[in-house]
Amino acid sequence: MKFLFTSYSKFLAVLITVFFTIPSEAQWVSVSSGTTQDLNSVYMISNTKAFVVGNSGTILVTNDGGSNWATVPIATIEDINAIQFIDANVGYAAVDNGIVLKTIDGGATWSIQFTGSSNSMRDLFFVNASVGYFTGENGEILKTTDGGLTFTSQVSNTTERMESIFFTSMTVGYAVGRNGAYVTTTDGGVNWISGSAGTTTDLKDVFFVDATTGFIARQNNFVQKTIDGGTTWLSIPTNIGNGFDALYFSDANNGRGIGNSGFAASTANGATSWVVDPTGVAVNLNDIHCAATTACIAVGDAGTIVTDVIAGCSTPTGLAENNITGNSAMLTWNVVPTASTYTITGRESGSVQSVSITINDGNINTFNATSLGRGKNYEWQIMANCGATSSTISPIKTFSTVACATPDPISTTNVTMTSARLTWTAEPDAMSYQIFGKRMGNDPVVKLNVGTASNFLDVGGLSPNSTYFWTIRAICNVPGATSSGLANIDTFNTLQIVNKNVMEFDFVLYPNPATDIVNVQLPADEVMTVSVMDIAGHVLMEEEANSTVHPINVSNLPVGIYNVSIKSSSFVISKRMTINR
Structure with missing residues (x-):
């Protein structure tokens, strides 16, 4: 289930360009896949983007070298057994019950194609975007020449379940399976010839690095190898107490293998000797694939994914800015598991001068940029630094600092029958402020221009027993902005002119802040109306209270600030209530 190249037309280019060396002692780390389904196959499109497929219609994608995985929704719950991409956009997957999946948009969406077979498709190999082969149960080999629109069944000359298929050219191919099943073709599948790979044990995976040198994964502590294009095969002992279920070779010498119980090993001499590479997992590993930068991913049962932490130094993703003010911004990104440090480069847009800052901890993913x-x-x-190697630098991310900040929060205090104090948060660059206010009803909006000498204003001439609303904005002289946004509206109620001494009366809210229930403690000698309003003055709840303590259920109200008022035949009094959870 491994693919060294995706098109025969690219064969020579791949042989020329793939000179990377897989380390003889790999280091693996286990990452969260977000699923418990068995994972059967993996394909790395690049050192950052890869796809994994598994049981019950599972498709996962990563864009950061395997650190984070997302589920790709598809319209099947069948087990998906193998995956291959021809290029960055076109890919195929082999599925149970004769189903094939195809994508033409880089894996974002997948269409279902039917082969006409009821057998489970175990593996696939496309020599270009149109011509591909599928292997399955009962010796089945299918071929398509039109990108999966139609399929032709080929005579394989075996009835064994075929586990893996590999082509080294448009015409030369190899397929292996259970009980040593081994068939080859030199005419694009017109004829498949049954032969021997030198063993009758189950053959799990076939992989060629060029037209002559190939390897077959098998159990029982051996690897099969050919150096003459499959004419003869040698059984090479691994001498490490295990065999393999899948192989990946970067060239004739450097390769990796994975198998049961989390087993993994690597070779630097063409399978002559192997070094065990601990993975830290105990479940069966089913597949391995590497990118041309030596980043490797292996997958297995129960949602297991392990990545090679030496090979990959992924470019940080998820760049974002938070808590942006007039002179600072918090920069964030996703942690790269292999990173030891990060280098951030920033500048004012349009400037030729930039500033570089090093974050000396690979586990940190925030930086507070100040003095803006x-x-x-x-x-x-940003780029990640992984020991002696570094990732490519991320795409440019832009943001703008606040030009004229909104003077939030605002509040109202010292409320009487005819006056109140309006208070706001001072904006350092404000030249003045504009306050907008009105009484509930049809009264017009009043605009007041206020200086910056203080952050409050005492207003008079208000009507008793009335509800007022107000907000404010800052007026600035900053390039790009002449005024801020409006602050959140605040509301308050002036006191009522009464025949009794209202100032001697008070009511109590508890608990305040509240969560689900707030109690209003009232005088026992009068019937009161209790109202709950939002800060804009909209009445959300209104109840009649005729006991000393009246409970109000506020569990359906969202977290925030509200006004609670009590009203009798002679006065209205309001208090501020906060809901926290």
């Missing part, structure tokens, strides 16, 4: 200019545009990039 108000109302400025900035751009930044």
Whole structure:
């Protein structure tokens, strides 16, 4: 289930360009896949993007070298057994019950194609975007020449379940399976010739690095190898107490194998000797694939994914900015598991000068950029440093600092029958403020221009027993902005003119802050109306209270700030209530 190249037309280019060396002692780390389904196959499109397929219609994708995985929804719950991409956009998957999946948009969506067979498709190999082969149960080999629109059954001359297939050219191919089943073709599958790979044990995976040198994974502590294009095969002992279920070779010397109980090993001399590479997992591993930068991923049962932490130094992803102010911004990114440090480069947009900062901890994924200019545009990039190697630098991310900040939060205090104090948060660059307020009803909005000498204003001439709303914005002289946004509306109620001394009366809210129930403690000698309003003055709840303690169920209200008022025949009094959970 491994693919060294995706098109015969690219064969020579691959042989020329793939000179990377897989280390003889790999280091693996286990990562979360987000699923417990058995995972059967993996294909790395690049050192950052890879796809994994498994049972019950599972398809996973990573864009950061295997650190984080997302589920790709598809319209099947059949087991998916193998996957291959021809290029960055076109890919295929082999599925149970004769089903084939195809994508033409880089794996974002997958269409179902039917082969006409009821056998489970175990493996696949495409020599280009149109011509491909599928192997399955009962010796079945299918061929398509039109990208999966139609399939032709080929005579394989075996009835064994065929586990793996590999082509070294448009016409030369190899397929292996149970009980030593081994068939070859030199005419594009017109004829398949049954032969021997030198063993009658189950053959799990076939992999060629060029037209003459190939390997077959098998159990019982052996690997099969040919150096003459499959004419003869040698049984080479692994001498490490285990065999393999899948192989990947970068060239004739350097390769990796995985198998049962988390077993993994690597060779640097063409399978003559092997070194065990601990994976830290105990479940069966089913497949392995590597990218041309030596980043490797292996997958197995129960949602297991392990990645090679030496090979991959992924470019950080998930770049974002939070808590942006006029002079600072919190930069964040996704941690790269192999990173020891990060290098951040930033500058003001349009500037030729940039600043580079090193984060000396690979587990940190935040940086607070300070001393920025108000109302400025900035751009930044980041790369991971993994020991002696570094990732490519991320794409440019841009953000803008706040030019004129909104003077939030605001509040109202010292409320009487005819006056109140309005208070806001001072904005450092404000030249003045504009306050907008009105009484509930049809009264017009009043606009007040206020200086910056203080952050409050005492207003008078209000009507008793009335509800008022107000908000405020800052007026600035900053390039790119002349005013801020409006603050969240605040509301308050002036006191009622009464014949009794209302100031001697008070009511109590508890608990405050509240979660689900708030109690209103009232005088026992009067019937009161209790109202709950949002900060805009909208009445959300209204109940009649005729006991000393009246409970109000606020469990359906969201977290926030509200006004609770009590109203009798002679007065209205309000208090602020906070709901926290």
